[in-house]
Amino acid sequence: MKQARFFRSLGGLVCGLVFLVGLYTFTYGQSVQKRPNIIFIMADDLGYGSLGCYGQTRIQTPNIDALAKNGLKFTQYYADPICSPSRCGLLTGKDMAHAYIRDNYEIGGYDFSDEGERGQMPLPNNTVTFPGLLQNNGYVTALIGKWGLGGPGSTGIPTQLGFSYFFGYLGQRQAHNYYPTHLWRGTERVPLDNIYFSPHQSFPKGADPDDITNYARYSGNVYSCDTMASDAIRFIKEHKGQPFFLEFSPTIPHVALQVTRQALKRYEGMFDDKPSPNNGYLPCFRPRQTYAAMISLLDDYVGQIMQTLKEEGLADNTLVIFTSDNGAPDGEGGAPTRYFDANGPWRGFKGDVYEGGIRVPMIASWPAKIKPGSVTDHPTTIWDMFATFCSLSGTQIPEKSIAGAVQTQGISIESILTGKGQQRSHEYLYWELASHHNGEQAVRLGDWKGIRLGAKNDPDAPIALYNIKADPAEQINQANKHPDLVRKIDEIMKRRILSHLNEWNFEYPAQQ
Known part of the structure; x- marks a missing residue:
């Protein structure tokens, strides 16, 4: 009898413990689960008008277009x-005005x-x-793709x-070639089955530029972006059981103009095309x-990532953002x-x-939070991502860094993404390039x-003033009509903190 009572008591205790453990696991587990995974896909030199969902008609981007159809499209998102x-x-x-890095x-x-690989x-x-x-x-946290903020050692x-x-290119110079001899995994140099050739060379004298066989020397066996995209898929699958952040930053469509034979097939004979044998990069x-x-191959990678999220049951709890690091170049590298009107309507x-140069595409997909087919014209920036990702993940931002500097000029756009709460706005946005x-x-x-050119010679050079709502092409200078606005913009421009590098400043040597 006593033994029976003992086991009943023991059983009750075990049940109680199981209940408490279950309650804790449910509560804690839910709080962990609710923290979203975040994937930030950043193309390289992809202009605002390069995608179907932003008006492109000649280049096929069905997967990225589907992101916009099923998510949120930003019309006023800015990079540097x-x-x-x-x-x-x-x-x-x-x-x-505050960044440590202000140029390449x-x-x-x-x-x-x-x-000579030393990076930036x-x-x-x-x-x-x-x-x-x-x-x-x-x-x-993972970065797979191009880095550009410090080289080996x-x-x-x-x-x-x-x-x-980390897996990818440490330096931008090596990233000019899609068939490099190596990539980097952390601090380990990972060899690829490619033979070195310079990403900047002229077409051989005497060779026929209309003979396709003369271009074989500008390719290799392993296309870097294919390799990095596969690694991104692997990372997602291997870390599906814990919250993760992945930045996938392929170099597409930055020149040199190189792509796999398979990717080329979809556009065979579609354009009136002529060779570009000498363009400063690769023929x-x-x-x-x-x-x-190249852009459609980038679109393929996006499709592969989205399909992986679906297959692994991660789609609803993953925020995916697609964007670019700056606008498209003016014919650089051929x-x-x-021809493709890559920057859309902008000057x-x-x-x-x-x-x-700075307004670029941005699309956010998050099935559990974002209403399909949404569009926002709220001005948003690349430096807002810091505050946004910290806010979404429940991560506190320190008020001061070790050096005592304010951490961010960015504003979280969580309210735009979730549709909850009042979204704050920037008082102003600032850019420069010496x-x-x-x-x-x-x-x-x-x-x-307001735009000031020639600030290296004259920090008080005239400011041109445009109303980008009425004049989105920035053609009509209204500075003479609004001197008060010009003075205010000039005052904002002069709030910039001096850079640690003199050549990135406009005021030296007067302020030294």
């Missing part, structure tokens, strides 16, 4: 005007050899990045700056066909961007602070945008 600053703004949440800066000059100006190793904050909050290695995993037999095929190209137009600055203030 060139590669490295955009990537810095993304990771650190800083605009170009090649360590060791423009040496494209494997031996590195971020300091104490830089606070949102992947690092997410990592500290239980996320596994520098302080700017992705795995030292918040990424649990290309059919530049229009190649450029379109890229037929004017300017990559490197410009006109809309064509190496273009002899120093350029731009400020967007509501529907007004």
